[in-house]
Amino acid sequence: EAQVTQNPRYLITVTGKKLTVTCSQNMNHEYMSWYRQDPGLGLRQIYYSMNVEVTDKGDVPEGYKVSRKEKRNFPLILESPSPNQTSLYFCASSPGQGNTGELFFGEGSRLTVL
Amino acid sequence: DAKTTQPPSMDCAEGRAANLPCNHSTISGNEYVYWYRQIHSQGPQYIIHGLKNNETNEMASLIITEDRKSSTLILPHATLRDTAVYYCIVRGLSSNTGKLIFGQGTTLQVKP
Numbered sequence: 001e002a003q004v005t006q007n008p009r010y011l012i013t014v015t016g017k018k019l020t021v022t023c024s025q026n027m028n029h030e031y032m033s034w035y036r037q038d039p040g041l042g043l044r045q046i047y048y049s050m051n052v053e054v055t056d057k058g059d060v061p062e063g064y065k066v067s068r069k070e071k072r073n074f075p076l077i078l079e080s081p082s083p084n085q086t087s088l089y090f091c092a093s094s095p096g097q098g099n100t101g102e103l104f105f106g107e108g109s110r111l112t113v114l
Numbered sequence: 115d116a117k118t119t120q121p122p123s124m125d126c127a128e129g130r131a132a133n134l135p136c137n138h139s140t141i142s143g144n145e146y147v148y149w150y151r152q153i154h155s156q157g158p159q160y161i162i163h164g165l166k167n168n169e170t171n172e173m174a175s176l177i178i179t180e181d182r183k184s185s186t187l188i189l190p191h192a193t194l195r196d197t198a199v200y201y202c203i204v205r206g207l208s209s210n211t212g213k214l215i216f217g218q219g220t221t222l223q224v225k226p
Contacts, residue, residue: 104160
């Protein structure tokens with residue numbers, strides 16, 4: 001089944017404790033992206049990757065890192081989480097060159113930073 | 115990428131057509147209009163997309179104006195399960211960046 005898988009789905013952590021949210025897609029998509037969603041603010045893009053080893057900042061990259069060492073995986077890294085990073089996170093992927101094609105979203109990861 | 119503007123909320127009676135507008139006045143020539151919806155806090159779900167011709171699939175119809183500066187998503191017979199947040203975005207080959215702006219979308223409330 002074609003899907004985007006995020007882990008963990010739910011996480012409660014404490015300020016400063018490094019964490020990684022994994023994202024994996026099995027559709028051989030070139031484009032992958034991370035979003036965060038907060039009440040009243042819609043979906044805001046954190047980082048995106050147009051292909052392996054190619055990543056760039058979205059609108060809200062502060063406090064986050066990403067890597068794209070292989071096509072299927074695009075982990076989101078919070079080196080030192082803070083309470084303002086408490087949010088619902090979505091990973092998405094799409095086929096095609098560059099910024100095109102239907103986006104497939106993961107089910108979301110709800111992160112709470114105490 | 116072009117930005118889009120949508121009304122924050124709309125109501126629709128069950129069984130009636132829901133018409134959701136989107137303004138994308140700065141859209142480029144080969145940028146597509148995409149519509150997604152998000153039910154509760156699930157991952158957004160693709161609905162439909164188009165370039166300049168009207169499109170229809172099993173979920174909805176998409177009407178794009180001739181100047182391509184706006185579009186309307188039509189759910190022909192809305193049900194309670196269509197209550198969701200609907201996002202209109204534009205993306206395409208004219209962009210050399212992967213940035214995507216979703217905005218806040220339109221919250222559609224289908225009422226019995």
